Amino acid sequence: MKLATKIILALVLIVSCTDSESNNDGQINESIFYKGMDLSFQSELEDYNIDYKDSDGNSVELLDFVKSKGTNLVRLKLWHTPQNGENGLSDIKAYAQRVKEKRMGFLLNLHYSDYWADPGTQTPPLAWQNMTIDEVKVEIYNYTKDVVLQLQTQNTMPEIIQIGNETDSGFLWNYGKVWNEFSDNWVNYAGLVSEAIRAVREIDTANESQIMLHIAGIQTAVPFFSELLPYNLDFDIIGLSYYPQFQTKDLDLITSTLNTVATTFDQPILMVEVAYPFTLLWNDNQNNFIGNINQIIPEFAPTPQGQKAYFEWLITTIKNIPNNKGIGFCYWAPDWVAFSGNENTSTNGTSWENQCLFDFDLKALPALDSFYDN
Template sequence: MPSPHPSQPTRARDALGSAETGESPRGQSRIGRRSVLAAAGGIALAGFAASPASAAATTTATTAGRSRALSIRGADLSFLPQLEEAGVRYRDLAGRVRTAERIIAGAGATHQRIRVWVDPPEGYTDKARALALARRAKRAGLKIVLDPHFSDFWADPGKQPIPAGWPTDLPALTEKVRTYTRDLVREFAAQGTPVDIFQMGNEITAGILWPVGKLYPDDGTQRWSEFTTLLKAGITGAHQGAGRAGLKVMLHIDRGGKLDDTRWFFDNITEWDVPFDIIGQSYYAMWHGSLAQLKENLEDSVSRYGKPVLLAEISYPWTFEDGDGRGNIVTADSELPDIDRFPATPAGQAGLFEAVRDILTGIPGGNGLGFLAWEPEWVPGVGWEPGAEAPNDNLTQFDFTGRALPSIKAYRRP
């Protein structure tokens, strides 16, 4: 999710230029070899040879007869340590005080996503805090989805700033991305919390590491070469850091119900030979279309690219009230296309999660991997930046007092 500041309702969600129109953005796709590349699964090119781990990572898109149970059910809990430091305590549906990661694990979760920034403000998730979160996740029985933003703070379709102190020319920046990623993944493995899924950047719909890797600079060009060179460097580094244990690579964009935008992005990614294993999408009903559009898009991606899909971020309001009285980004004036079916109530939120589960389990071949709720523990107590508000406190899976809401039942296996 983009940095949740007050301007987020616009949130540069039209970075591709077609979020509302549904028209194919930025002209025609370069897709001459798409079907061949999709069948091959992609090979790292542009100077980065595929590692043995990369070659061994295979898509599940053609696997037949898989269980209808979602293989990935989890959440991003990156604010959790800060909330605990602010005095927040969590209770499960029975009212028992437990840590948030153990509550979702007890409900059936399998994975925890962990955000990591390079040099964020004091107290926010740097490498040391991310490693500590991973140790907690493992003790709770959860696998790790690692989400480096490749930035000192929030990175999203509206901004992807290069960390202070990193190089700003393409060759040096490419090498920095590779070595940073290699060392980061290696440290997770060294402490006994290996990365299961590596997310190459956060909502990279408009590129990474701006201005060098900005996909759509202001001059009207498209910088696929620079962007994909940086992607390949990070992916190579991730496989190097994982070693023989291997990991899966996810590319994550924010186009859940936007079929034409998704095709445009992944047609080009495939044409530029970027190797990856999972298509990751953000889906927020207030920005990314209806459930019917989500279903159409996910099924199209599986068929078109031969890759499984994962909802890397999802949340939905359980109330329109404001827990800290300082404003929320989703209010009664927000557009929720299925609001009649799923009102902003605890029951409505649970219903939305159940509907999403139904979509994912219905994707042929078991290729709807699952979902990751975004910051479901972010109740009032910690701002999106130091001194700011918690503008997502009505999108959580815990009420304002920290008690679990019925939607956590969506983590169950069956």
């Protein structure tokens, strides 16, 4: 082959890889490093016509902009029967179509609750309460199967399906609770998860989706997933959260623990919830999750450059997990800015505006460059 021909073919390959990072049917390549964002608040925030801007102050369309910065995965939470009308299946289906049209990956986060599910609160949907464990197994199977089928029917199958949110304590309390007096209840937790997985696999015969189990604690990952080994659950990804205000701030300990998880279990690791503040100040009338210097990592100042430096460390740490087991990260609520207010007071506040990837003037922060550069 002539040198000129080789150069042309190489240029074509470079353009095709950098333009899309997905194949012809919109599915993300298996080898992709996920640079994700949880944009679950968009179904609500878009009603307020928030004027997100690039770093120069030019107005941007959020989804187009974050894709241009390197985002290749969008996570959306699904509530069964939402108490506030947001994050129901119709919202997820509509936004998933937009994500797929942009040729980005989609992560479906099934909370199996009508509202927030986390280690301290795992309330079953109201419609499932006062049932027997066997009846709940039927419900979780049927519900999961229906959700996945509806997404498949509109050609928006998720790249990743998350079974439960931050299930350190189990989920669907007390049916699948594994904390405190229910610490010997792993058989029921595993049984419920197994039914959800079975529903996904029966619909997803083309293996378009990977299944993830997600807990909040890095340091508790080894004991948690060790408890599940006897049940041989058919899942593909270990999902972990890291928020320094709730976990250790020892960076060496975080690194060593992630490496232990990778060498102990077969599944790769996705850091599915991460964030860091660019300031300790506030821009509305709500208390923030982080507002004290003792809550941040000493190595990274709560400044725009400190936020970026944190993400550069995090991405490097994930990419250095042994055996290429670190497959990416997902920034939680980078868009949940203070909104619908005058000057510095919001009538509909947020506890997160100082951890967003847009500053108080709604201009993109330097940390977004970490998505593009890695």
